[in-house]
């Protein structure tokens with residue numbers, strides 16, 4: 001056999017073996033909650049909650065905990081060990097994520113024939129930080145003929161997109177209008193595909209993200225939550241996940257880990273930072289959610305409407321990525337916070353969410369803890 005022939009067979013074997021190896025490196029178990037939502041539960045609360053755990057939430061902390069010990073009721077709590085104290089000092093964003101969770105639970109329950117009566121913060125709330133008191137008590141009531149929200153059809157395809165968008169594909173005015181009309185919870189949803197405003201927001205979101213990375217305590221908060229490769233992701237199906245052949249290989253070679261990610265002289269630092277900043281530069285439109293007040297109820301309402309915007313975008317085939325840095329309330333971010341509010345809500349109010357829109361490559365679903373890991377029974381005090 002000719003040498004070239006032998007080499008190509010050997011080479012093909014190596015590629016096939018690598019393919020087989022990497023084929024087994026997808027974090028399949030960490031994505032199981034996306035396949036299992038609604039399946040096999042007798043309890044309607046669990047059917048709804050198995051959808052709610054797919055909600056977007058900051059850094060994928062999944063801080064929800066539910067107590068199901070009262071018949072027909074879900075008591076929602078927040079796991080105060082899963083906060084983001086550096087970038088989210090008042091737990092505002094965590095609360096917004098809980099709003100996304102409640103909206104999804106409500107939609108799933110309705111699709112299953114149940115109305116949900118929500119009592120938010122029944123024992124009161126603290127504006128400075130979330131506490132161990134209940135976030136919500138949800139009562140499920142059977143209701144024949146309840147309307148199914150059309151947005152519910154997009155739950156399994158919804159993503160927070162983390163890759164660059166195609167800069168040849170604009171976001172249409174009709175889609176922008178659809179997004180602006182998607183809210184139901186009294187927030188103001190704003191958006192733009194105007195070139196000059198988009199350019200200003202690209203710059204703002206880019207600079208704010210760069211500042212977060214340059215501020216060591218805020219960047220470290222993210223890096224501490226990196227889950228690199230299948231083993232780490234399946235051990236902790238939350239945080240910021242890196243899966244697939246490229247990251248598995250870089251990790252195997254010692255080129256990508258939490259240490260290199262923190263080292264500004266490493267090539268993975270430079271490439272990683274470049275990649276995330278590039279995302280901000282490829283925004284083709286932006287959308288944001290504003291509330292008049294900044295109490296916990298308003299933050300929940302913002303999350304509920306953000307989830308709706310995210311699902312509506314999915315329905316239009318649009319990618320959406322929240323870009324929260326300029327909205328964060330730690331001192332170093334003050335200048336960008338003021339600038340964002342000056343551009344997007346000059347007449348007052350609080351911008352609770354801001355995201356970029358565009359057409360991007362398909363992304364796999366992000367990891368989730370299974371529902372059972374989030375059910376607990378409140379201890380009697």
Ligand SMILES: Cc1cc2nc3c(=O)[nH]c(=O)nc-3n(C[C@H](O)[C@H](O)[C@H](O)COP(=O)(O)O)c2cc1C
Nearest residue numbers: 056057058059060093096097159160322323324366
């Ligand atoms: C309040 C809030 C803030 C967020 N901020 C950001 C952000 O600044 N950058 C980002 O890439 N994703 C952000 N996300 C998206 C989360 O990272 C994402 O929801 C989580 O990783 C789960 O992924 P999924 O939405 O694709 O299921 C945010 C989500 C919420 C609810």
